[in-house]
Amino acid sequence: MQIALAPMEGLVDDIMRDVLTRVGGIDWCVTEFIRINDRLLPASVYQQWAPELASGARTPAGTPLRVQLLGSDPRCLADNAALAGELGAPVIDLNFGCPAKTVNRSRGGAILLKEPELLHAIVREVRRTVPAAIPVTAKMRLGFESPDGALECAQALAEGGAAQIVVHARTKAQGYRPPAHWEWVARVQERVKVPVFANGEIWTLDDWRRCRAVSGVEDIMLGRGLVARPDLAKQIAAAQAGQEVLPMTWEQLQPLLQEFWRQACDKLSVRSAPGRLKQWLALLSQAYPQALLLFGVLRRETDCARIDALLGMPAPADLDSAHR
Template sequence: MRVVLGPMEGVLDSLMREMLTEINDYDFCVTEFVRVIDQTLPDHMFYRLCPELKQDSATKSGVPVKVQLLGQEPEWMAENAVRAANLGAYGIDLNFGCPAKTVNKSKGGAALLQQPELIYQVVKACREAVPAHIPVSAKIRLGWENPDDCFEIVDAVSQAKADELTVHARTKMGGYKASEIKWEYIDKIRQKTSVPLIANGEVWSYQDGQDCIKTTGVDSLMVCRGALNIPNLGNMVKHNHEAMSWNEVVELLIKYSEFEVNGDKAKYYPNRVKQWFSYLRQAYPDAADLFREIRVKNDVEAMVEHLKRYRDSLYA
């Protein structure tokens, strides 16, 4: 089986990818989306979201990284796909699944689920523009509101010659509600298309992964939110490892703080760590108490010192 570390806007940045790929056996990662509107973006925009482009489009532990694009203009999406490819991208992924209101209002992400023809045009333009050896993939949800719309959407992606398709098994209106997951639709899709599939949604453990594979018939899985809840989720799903202990998570928090955070990254660090705690609290009860202690701190050094004192108290 394959396990992929998916994208999360504003959370799963390059530092988080570096750390999570160091402790998990992921097959590849996907960046936060590069927003494409009506121009070819400068190189620094790609390097900002995917600094791994400067090291053969892979994390330091050697895990390949795809660049994800989000937009709705076929010509400009293709132009930027070529730009990413020329910078050395391992692959190009096209986002048709983001449910964020700000993105959908500007006709991006999941908004395109209502226009399969436009999805076809975007994928086709990108696939034809990018060199054949670089995979062009897409990520979708089952539809905007009706999951049965997925078949027309998948047909559009298939006809456009995408190399792979990730299916988040909920509609846009289903949000992230566990009750809205419909893995069985991925099985129906699998039976109707030759495009290789990756299943996404509600994989929080080894058993979830096995259940998803059994239901969908797809043995490639993508994890996103769960990878932040339990940092070694990739190895749990792929190799049936035990979840990291809370003490190990605290060590990881400190390690994250010691990654290179020069320049702009340093000012983002406090917010990124606080965001991470919002996920950790769902799996580790002790995270809630520690979060209350550090949430008032906005200085990197003060946060790191507090984490170290907390770590020391665990072993006192």
């Protein structure tokens, strides 16, 4: 079994990847999608979205990182994939699942599920261009409005050269509304010969057990459920091995929160750092009542020094020289 951390735009950046992979249980993670239009992007763009490339394409905890590209031009995607490989990306992942309207309007993400021939052409061109030692993988939803074409799309990806396919078990129209239709993951795995990962609505150990039973696949990708329960991958990995680990307590989570906030202050603007912390607390509140209480206290707080105090961070000796 492999457990992957999902590439969620605006949520799972290098900071979140760092703190979550420190907990353990995650076999690999993926960058937020890098939008490819009609040109070869400069190396600086890849270094911005995937700073881990400077460290062997691994998070500080040693978890491998894949680079995800999104676009609709097979040749341009292939050229950018080749550059990402030259910069150290060990795997190129292609996004055919993003449901965002702005992305779909510009012919990216889930809208391409209406064109299985184009899916095949994109993967085939990227696979042809990228060195054979670098696998090409893909992430898809079940379809745009309905799952009727899901099997054809998955087959197009596999025949194009995708080494693995992650299936978010909902259509674009369904967004993130439950339930996830894991039975379609089983149908996809029956159709293609490459490994298929189940993704969507895995928030707890019980959800994972139901997903495995319904989908019939062992490999999974965790998204919001792992952000809400940072030790969920570790718990699932232990359960798969016939072991049990006690859930992470709120007290044990504190060092992760503090590290997340420290990095947010270092890497983000003073204006955006508090928002990122509140975003994570909102998700953590699904598993930790204390996170909801802290979110309520911080909801309108924008002063970084006061947030430091509320998180139990040591005060900097020289505020003028600190990152504030």
